Amino acid sequence: xxxxxxxxxxxxxxxxxxxxxxxxxxxxxxxxxxxxxxxxxxxxxxxxxxxxxxxxxxxxxxxxxxxxxxxxxxxxxxxxxxxxxxxxxxxxxxxxxxxxxxxxxxxxx
Amino acid sequence: xxxxxxxxxxxxxxxxxxxxxxxxxxxxxxxxxxxxxxxxxxxxxxxxxxxxxxxxxxxxxxxxxxxxxxxxxxxxxxxxxxxxxxxxxxxxxxxxxxxxxxxxxxxxxxxxx
Numbered sequence: 001x002x003x004x005x006x007x008x009x010x011x012x013x014x015x016x017x018x019x020x021x022x023x024x025x026x027x028x029x030x031x032x033x034x035x036x037x038x039x040x041x042x043x044x045x046x047x048x049x050x051x052x053x054x055x056x057x058x059x060x061x062x063x064x065x066x067x068x069x070x071x072x073x074x075x076x077x078x079x080x081x082x083x084x085x086x087x088x089x090x091x092x093x094x095x096x097x098x099x100x101x102x103x104x105x106x107x108x109x
Numbered sequence: 110x111x112x113x114x115x116x117x118x119x120x121x122x123x124x125x126x127x128x129x130x131x132x133x134x135x136x137x138x139x140x141x142x143x144x145x146x147x148x149x150x151x152x153x154x155x156x157x158x159x160x161x162x163x164x165x166x167x168x169x170x171x172x173x174x175x176x177x178x179x180x181x182x183x184x185x186x187x188x189x190x191x192x193x194x195x196x197x198x199x200x201x202x203x204x205x206x207x208x209x210x211x212x213x214x215x216x217x218x219x220x221x222x
Contacts, residue, residue, distance in 0.1 A: 035213075041216075042213045045210040045212065048209065
């Protein structure tokens with residue numbers, strides 16, 4: 001059974017700082033997704049990573065995938081308040097997604 | 110930009126009652142999903158649907174749950190006899206191909222009393 005773990009579960013960071021969220025998964029997969037969720041809202045797609053070594057960047061967020069280590073990272077550069085949200089990684093398993101526990105990010109001045 | 114829509118946004122029901130949650134996936138998508146999220150917890154897969162049949166279902170998706178695509182546009186989730194523990198946010202999602210992003214609807218918040 002595929003298991004997906006994220007850490008940290010909660011991250012409080014100051015504006016302007018950098019940090020990385022980690023996503024580990026237990027069995028081989030060819031697809032890794034990152035989503036953002038604001039409180040009470042739906043899931044917004046951020047990145048889809050489909051191959052080993054894939055790196056994608058959008059604004060202050062950069063995601064990477066190491067399929068051999070079964071690890072994906074979401075790096076936040078120079079955080080701003082607008083990035084405050086919960087971030088989920090999800091791993092493709094047949095045609096469904098298995099989600100991680102989520103990382104709740106709070107960015108303060 | 111096309112989006113997944115869901116109705117109702119909120120539903121309150123009594124334990125034992127039947128509920129139907131409705132979704133309209135993006136029109137050229139081929140794969141359809143239901144997920145749920147209990148408050149403050151992670152998102153859990155319920156069922157996937159492709160080519161007019163269930164392709165996979167989780168342990169949560171027991172005999173009380175069913176899905177239908179009655180008219181080629183709507184995709185429904187029915188819970189026959191709701192339990193207190195069915196209270197959650199239910200998300201519909203769709204994608205064109207498995208390797209592509211799954212787009213999520215806004216969710217239906219179900220409260221079972």
